[in-house]
Amino acid sequence: MIENLENKGPEKPKSNYKRNFLLVVFCGLIIFAQVYIGAKFFSYAQEENRANAKKENVAKELDNVETKDPVQEVKVDSSLDGKAAASGTQKTGGSSDISVEVEDTASGDSGWDNGGIAEAAVWNEPVIVKDGQEPLVVNGDVVEYAGAKNEVNALGNVEIDYKGSKLSCQSLKVDTLTKEGLAEGNVKIADKESVIEGSKVSYNFATQSGVINDAVFHSDPYFGKALKIEKVGTGQFIALNSKITTCNFDHPHYRMGAQEVNVYPKNKIQIKGAEFYVSKFPLLYIPQYNQSLKDPMMHVQVMPGSNKDWGPYMLSAWRYNLTDNVNGNLFLDYRSKLGLAEGVDLNYKNENFGKGDYKFYFTDESPSSVPDGKQKSYERYLSRWRHQWAIDEHTNFTSEFYKIKDEERKILDPNKNILKDFFFREYEKDSQPLTYALFHHSFPSASLDLLMQKNINHWFNQLDKLPELSYTLPSYQIADSMFYFENNSTLSSLSKGPDVSPTSPEKVSFTRLDTANKFSLPVKIAIFDFTPFVGSRETIYDRGLDGTSLPARTIFTAGSGLSTKFYRNFDITTRFLGMEINDLRHVISPIIDYTYNHTPTIPESDLRQIDSVDALTSSNTASFGLANKLQTKRNGMSVDLVDFRVTSAYNFSPQVSSTYKGGGGLSDLFFKLKVLPYSWLRLESDATFNNRKNSFTDVNYDLNFDLGKERSFALGQRYQLSGGNQITESFNWRLTPKWKFSTYHRFNINGGSDSTNGLQEQQYTFTRDLHCWLMDVTFRTTKNEGSTVYFMFRLKAFPETAFGFNQSYQSPESGSQSNP
Template sequence: MELSVCSRQSTVSKTKDKKLPTANCLLPTSSLPIAYCQLSTVTSSIVNCLLVAIFCLLPFTFCFAYVATAEEEPIICQANNIEYSKDGKKMIASGDVRITYKGIKLTCDRLKIDAQTKDAYARGNVVLSEEGSRLVGENLIYNLDTKEGSLDNASLFSPVWYGKGKKISKVSDNEFKVSQGYITTCDPRHPHCADYRISSQKIDITLGQRVQAKNVFFWLGKVPIFYFPFYSYSLKDNRPHIRVIPGHSKEWGAFLKTASRFNIGEGEGHINLDYYERKGMGEGVDYKYNSIFGEGELNTYYIYERDRLKAEGEPAERERYKLELKHHYEIDEDTNLRFEYHKLRDKDFNKDYFYSEYEQEKQPESYLSLTYSPGSYILSAKVKKQVNDFWTVTEQLPELKFELSETRLGESDFYFKNESSFNNFCKKAANRDASGGTIDKVGDEKARRLDTYNQLSYQITRLWNWLDVRPYVGTRQTYYNRDKNGKGDLLRGIYYGGVDLSTRFYRVFDFKSDFLGIEVNKLKHIIKPKASYNYIREPKLPSSRLFQFDSVDDISGKNAVTLTLENILQTRRRVRKFSENKNLGEVYPLYNVEEREEEEIVNLADLTIEADYYMHHREGHPHQLSDIKGDLDLNPYDWLNIDVGTVYDSYAGHFKEMNADLTAKGEKWGFTLSNRYQRSESCELSAELDYALNSLWKIGIYERYDFIKQKNWDSGGYSMVHGYRIVHELPCWIVELNYDYKKIDATQRKNNSTVWLIFRIKALPGEAVEISK
């Protein structure tokens, strides 16, 4: 093959054996590419001078080439040396070669490229970079147009995932095949990376979609831990395919909980297979789906218990299970369909095996509802059914409801509000106890009810330029087909009336201070008093004759004034804001915050006091003044918030309830102190501290103590909980050690202590490998 090289002469020189020194070259984008250097026709002396200057500058220059056919984006090439074939269709570059073409960047030691077919052959220190991926290896065969090819002894770098193999083939724009290799989320470029990896003879990777492989080994360092005949992992999120939790507890004994993740279309699920030394084998399937008819989840679990700890006389073997289905279908922007079904074998099943779900919802409801809410009103239909007969449930077969929010009538200042509903109630009592035994069942309470509430109000704004007035009248008419005594066709009428008075005063003080570090730049004091008079006429049909299905059935007369006073102190100051430091967070997520300051208006203090004064004596309440409610919110510093809520009995002279929270947060630490107080029942104090010692270590302490329950331990309930944790960050992993202690059974004085050792993959923070005892 005859080649042309960049030359200092004005004509193309042809050579087979001799290479000329490097020079600047330009390949035009019209017709066939040729190399040329343009010289002006000048005198011989000027030419000689220019030639001497060119040869002096040649050692400090690169060759630049633009290779293209007509109307095509050019291939831009930089190298120490570039050679061309006689017809100009092929190019050979060597020495620090750099290619740029249609978003592709290719660097190597030596490159051969065909300008027509766009086939490229690269050798030595090959790096192929495209959007979302980077390939590094030795020998590359690649087509710049189809973006397909292969690379020997290659490594693949993409967001989150890394791959390495004897050969990596790129079969489409975002599809790769790794031969005799592995994938991992540990960055192999890190010198101290104690990595894990997933290896196979053939791994298929579709960036942003999925990883698939057969006959897969999971390695931790140089040790194979697991084998899977088939592996499929979605790259649409950062969660692992397998979850394994070994551990030990007093109730279960030694246990091993496993969950294998699978995907069907847009849905995702887990196959759960668990072993409990003192219970037996448990299995189940969890599946979350998303379709054109909505989204939802299915949860199932089954275990045949062979309980070795059961007391004499209690069944040691029994079936326990659950079946749960939740579905939500957004038919259009205004219409929603919801369905929930919860079938449990016994009332303690979730408490024993899924405690976090039990804490969120101790008695899940099974229902079907359809809601239409275009804006000013809501129209809904609901059916609720008793599915588990160990819980008392008020069935609604069905409930039809219409709610019209306060709507302005034309251009007037009148507003109208309506709430109407029809219910076919059936209150079914439980007929089984916690262990599944039959109990004497109370008769069902059945009734149909048609209820409507209508309210008309008038809004007067800025009366006398300072007072807002809102009078209203309302009526509730309710039909019952029967009462407790069996008497039918009852009509109850209740009449409402009242007025709301409110205003707002403020004054700005030209005051600046930095006392105790509390920054104040002018001070604005806002006072917002409000008085509401509410009247409800005593219904002629007393609630004692009615089945109590909900609050509508328990309405009594009222004649009271509600007094509310709110005081606010505002100022303008610089506020520190903490946000993720993305440059640091990719490496050290435990220490990934950065600080900035913004000026804004803040409430230094916000105090609200509210009480009801009744014009009549209430049954069971000797005084006309209700308990006084208070709420105080303090923000003395941008890193500190104090929130206190109280209920005070003014006649007895003591607080009945008090909830207080202190929250403080700095760049490297966070602290929370909380108190929950109910007179004669509980006084719980809890505190939590998190502190980042440095970029690699973080500690946490949690304490909770109930003074009243500890004093009256024999009456039941826990009295104390405390926990400690240490978090250490490695290049690929976050390791967390937790210890918790709590009293869980007052009658038997049982204590429970748990130790967790949790390994989290940094690139996959949503899941963890957890070892507990």
């Protein structure tokens, strides 16, 4: 109730005497409460220490217990009131090896009669029930053992630890032979995978199965309530007439009401007859719902947004799980300027045949603006299949298949690309993905590869290799001699179309055998490792440039390698500028390699050119390398504080072509630098210096600050003398427990024109924690392309989505092949 305070006059102050008296009384009450609570905590701590000590003693005694004859045994050791210790045994007459042990009894009648045979005994100490395997320890305020009934009864704060599960309740009755138990009053069953609570539980400790009434449960990430739960062993329980959610509020933001929920902790859940609710409002009915707990993807994903090329749009994905090993997404997308698009992807794995994924995406695109005289709709689709199969530890199979149809590229705009338009992150990684199948087998000292590669998308710059067989023998010691032998051989049936680089007026195809053999003799000379070598490279073609046969092309090669390593240790321990330095080592590693390749016996002008092997010429080169490292120790491990490398080469009269030999000279200098001064700061850089132009032609660096969980900053630069100078920035910061903010900027310097200069791309994302949900709001604008705004709602339990628009998105990895 809000009152009108303006009409009230000033309140009359109370006397100082009364106020001081009340203050003294209030402070006294606070002091008394603190003393009382402190005394209680101290008393509770002492009791807990005594209880823990007793449990440790029981555990130690259990470790020393040996399996005895098939008798049921009760031991009582009491020294209260000066009474002597008593012990006795009761034979069960059966074949069970059950035994019950109780030690350090408290007080009262021990129940001994009939010559020391225990008919019943009451203790307030643990009762240990042994079955010859793992003991069952019953703790409680009052524990009663009835020998004639083979029964243990416990009351008050009852706890049992058995086979990794812990049961607690207020009342328990256990049959020592069958291990059947009945627990009542605040019953709780907990293990490493789940927690189940209920009012009454019938439970078998041997099979770890039972029935729990009026139950609540938690199996990460799900919480639920059920009229009844049937626990089926250690890896499954079934909740009947239940409610389930990932929200742990008493009144969750969303939930599913289900007739039956099969929970396989840390593996999967299966829901039958699910009704989906947001707050108290039902939204839809799902006959069956399966969710893998190993899959971080949400089942229903919707992302609205708007940009220049698509207009307002809505992207959606429905996650499905056919089996434990088969799942995927169904896509239905609407773009107001392009129309509808639909697709499906499938992920699968099989213990016998490997794993893979398949994607199909189709659109009959109807652009809102089409030049006059052009057709109004264009069929575009992508079909992709990737598979990996580890046949055995030495053999594997990898394949990728890409089929693209793009009428819009063919008819309307040659710069169009369905990968670029709809799957930009994959396009950035590989704009011309290969179609191939690769079989690989490793021998103890060699490897064999069989490759089938086909260019099925005619505008891709790719070769056909049908097939290519490669044999690789790394440096291998010849018997017990000092000599080593190395071989690389490839047999290929190659072909390329006229539009594949290097271009030719017609299709080129031939069969080629290329083999390189090398003999080396590594020796140690003082502090140097010296490796001279000789070898030859033979290439055999089925026909030459004019279609006639050719002799083998031979290239003789020789050279040597020289390397060493120097280091010095410095006894330095310091925290200078906050850097953790525990001893310091400086390592210098110089390398010099010399290689001479003789002029080929057949010049390149007499060969059909299909790849770099056909364009080989003579060379005479010395390469140099110098590596510097500063190392220290952190947390007992070696860490490279600084790693700086410089490499270059000197060409002695290089063969520019078969008819022209240029003068010698030093090639470009290449620099690589890595610096790790702190655990939270990392700098990586590389650069190329052209000594002829006396300037750097390429400079790149990345500076990364990892300032804590969800707090990072990164800055990078890409400089090219003949191109642009681009700076990128990424910032991620957890502002509050509820809010997170991230940015991405790409800025171009010296782009050559106003359209390519300045801020090229900027992106801002706010993420709001909605307890069990995450909401992302992203605004991105790209120069000359327009702006995009999109929203994303994600479950915290399953945060990943099938949409790849954010700059931090990681696209799927492609296979092991690369374009020539």
